[in-house]
Amino acid sequence: MESITNPEIIAIIATDNDGVICRFNQGAETLLGYSAAEMIGLKKVASFLKKEEFKNFKSDILSRYQDKNPNVDPYRLLTLNDGYDAREWTIVKKDRTTFIAHSTLSPLKSESGESMGYIRIIRDITNQKTIETELLRKNQVLHYAEKITMMGNWQWDTITNAVTWSSNLYNIFEVDPNQELYFDTYFSFVHPDDKEVVTLSIAESIKDKNFYDLLHRIISTSGKTKTIQLLGEVITDNEGNVIEIIGTCQDVTEQRMAENKFRGLLESAPDAMVIVNEHGKIQLTNKQTEILFGYPSKELLGKPVEFLIPKRYNTKHTTHREKFFNTPKARKMGEGKELYGINKQGKEIPIQISLSPFKTEEGLLVSAAIRDITIQKKAEKKLIKTKENLEILANRLKAKNTQLADFAHITSHNLRAPVSNLNSLLEFYKTAETEEEKTLLFEKFEIVINHLTETLNTLIEALKTKNEGSKELETIPFDEILNKTKEILSGQILKTDTIITSDFSKNPKINYNRVYLESIFLNLLSNAMKYKSEDRTPEILIQSAIEDGVQKIWFKDNGLGINLERHGHKIFGLNKVFHRHPDAKGVGLFITKVQIESMGGEISVESEVNVGSTFNINFNA
Structure with a gap:
């Protein structure tokens, strides 16, 4: 007995026939937080068990031995019957925290066979239960994901020929989950017209040790014809022998039907329709495209969309296309501009284009509706x-x-x-x-x-x-104004440890009133430092650019931020302040707005409390 009661990880507790603890090892002290002196001869095991769980335990023991006496001691009943019990318990420690334990209960007998009580062995399985719960949750998420995407996964052990399907794959094929699976089970569902293609594809995958994605049809148990997207991966051993193939099957029947409907709509459109991917490659065209440009669809698929544009526009169009995909939105092209396409005979055609982006499983695509506007162009x-x-x-x-x-x-x-x-x-x-x-x-x-x-x-x-805003204009580099402003504010910058970074590469200079530009920089930079957050080092980022012909600049900080819901309507008002600061007068932003608007520009702000603010200026809006 003494030889087994001192492991450190496992709690071993022995009791007498009345349930009073008579042995309490070091592992028990560690797990439960009680000392042996506190427990031996003074406490019963029930003192660290949950009452509800003890009731369930008692009910189980009475039921097991068909004892209907509600006052019987379940431990004594277990001992008298030389019984054994193993189950999970929630153990309550001395500090009233709990852990999940696996506990076994065995009778303790003397050498002569007389009952001396019982021995309980407790092992903390909290981490194990957490892992099991997480695994169960992940399996549930995977099952749900497969269900909503109409997808299932499969494994084929090429050595043993054992086949495993996920539960949703049974649903797709409408097969009884208890049905035994073989390698040929899958092929028995393949549509007769597709069997040769599927067989050859699998054979080539094994031969080349590289799985080739495949789209084919099946006939389910109920007789439904479905379209399946088959994806996989070939796994080899160290010697390069194929030992397993794993993969997924997705029911894409509805998707294919939608694609057919989409193609039907495309063909019924009155304009030439060209579908382009994010790389500018043509994915799909309709009959009107062939009429307008003279190219059959097969000659255009995979070609860059610039193929249909005169060469003098190619470089500029590529830049505009990339910019469009960065911020895609439905819009027209060609309004107020000389936009031309070029047909197979090399003739240029004045055209108007409407762009409509839409997302697919393959990524972002753009539908370009192209109309010949030769007749109405002059008017x-x-x-x-x-x-x-x-x-x-x-x-x-x-x-x-x-x-x-x-x-x-x-x-x-x-x-x-x-x-x-x-x-x-x-x-x-x-x-x-x-x-x-x-x-x-x-x-x-x-x-x-x-x-x-x-x-x-x-x-x-x-x-x-x-x-007088528009008077005395000159070409001014932004870097020059920033450096002068930093010199003026050098004391404030040093005092606050402010980090100021800038990027004027996209628009390095501007034709503007120098006094106003210096005032704008001074007001916005000093405000950013004045209303800095005490929780972080002040950082200010200044960037310039030209977008759609408009010169822009942004001042972004990580300061206190402004509640725009409360103060947004008066943020540029005179004498309006939004933070408690001894130097706050509410004049700087007012003057800044007046100066910018007098030059034909506009200023706006984006802000979030405790995150920071960004002031956006359009100089020639």
């Missing part, structure tokens, strides 16, 4: 030109009206408050009875007048900006 050019001129004038007028309305609102709002305050103070001054009261009111007069003066100066500066 349309005149119409487009007139329309563009009207739109430009309308946009300018709208922008001016908006700026005027905004300025009027800001002016009335920011002047009304201090003037009203002065009137109130004047009323108090008239009724003041002591010199102390008048002195105090004079101090408040000074504060309000200073604030009013600052507001008037800001509004005057804004008016000057609106009227």
Whole structure:
């Protein structure tokens, strides 16, 4: 007995006939957190078992030995019958935490065969149960994934000829899961017209040790014809002998039907339709494409779409195509531009193209609807030109009206408050009875007048900006402005350890008002450092680019961020602040917006609290 009661990993606990613990090894101390002194002669095993589990145990033992006495001790009953029990228990440790254990219960007898109690051996299987649970969960996820994708997996041991199917593969073939499987079982379902192709493909896969993907038909147990996508992998031993082939079968019947419907719709389209993949390769065309360009479909498949475009456009088109696939959205091409296709005879055709991206299992594709616009091209050019001129004038007028309305609102709002305050103070001054009261009111007069003066100066500066913004333009490198700004803010940069990075490679310079550009950089960089997060090193990224002919620049920081739902409508307003900071006055963003708009541009912001902000500027929107 003593020789087996001191392992460190396994808890071994012995009791007398009354269930009182008489042996408690080191492993038990480690697992349960009790010392042997706390347990031996003082406690019963039930003290660290869950009551509900003990009830189930008692019920099982009484049922096993057909004892109907509810007051019987299940341990004594087990011992008297020289019984044995093994099951999982939830063990409650001294610190009231629990673990899952596998526990065996055996009678403990003397050399003469008399009952001395029982011995319980406990092993912590918490990790094992966690792994089992995770494996079960993953199997359930896999089964669910196979079910929703109509896919099943299979294994074929080429040495023993043993075949294994996943449960969903039985469903696809409509086979009883209890049916014994052989290598030929699969072939018995293959459509008669496809058997030769499938047989040759499998034979070549074994010969070449490389599985060739295959699309073929089967006839299920119920007589349904289904289209199956067969994928696999050949596994070899160290000597290169094929020992196993594993793979998947996917029921793509509905997919193939959808493809046929899609092709039918494609053929019924009035325009030439060309389907292109992400690499610019033509995947599908319709009859109208053959009529327009003179190429049969088989001559175009796999060709780059630039094959249908005059060579002088090829380089530019490739760039536009790559850019389109980076941010795909339905749009038209050719409006207001000279866009031409070229047919098999080398004749150029003025065309209009509508692009519609759509996702498939093979990746992103784009449908290009191509229309010959030879007849209406001249008339349309005149119409487009007139329309563009009207739109430009309308946009300018709208922008001016908006700026005027905004300025009027800001002016009335920011002047009304201090003037009203002065009137109130004047009323108090008239009724003041002591010199102390008048002195105090004079101090408040000074504060309000200073604030009013600052507001008037800001509004005057804004008016000057609106009227003189487009004057004194020059070509300015962004790097030059950034370096000057960093020199001005060098103390603040050192104090905050701010990291400033920039990338002006896509648009290194701009024709702009130098004073305004310096002011924009200074305001946005100083704001980013002023409202930095205390939890991380401040980082500011500045990037420029030209998109669709518009010069752009972004200022991105990782600071406090702004709640746009609460403050988005007033973020560029005068004297609007959104964080507590001693230097916050709410003037910088107001002036920045006025300067940018006076030059015909626009500014917007994207922000998330505790993440940071990005200010987006379109210089010539």
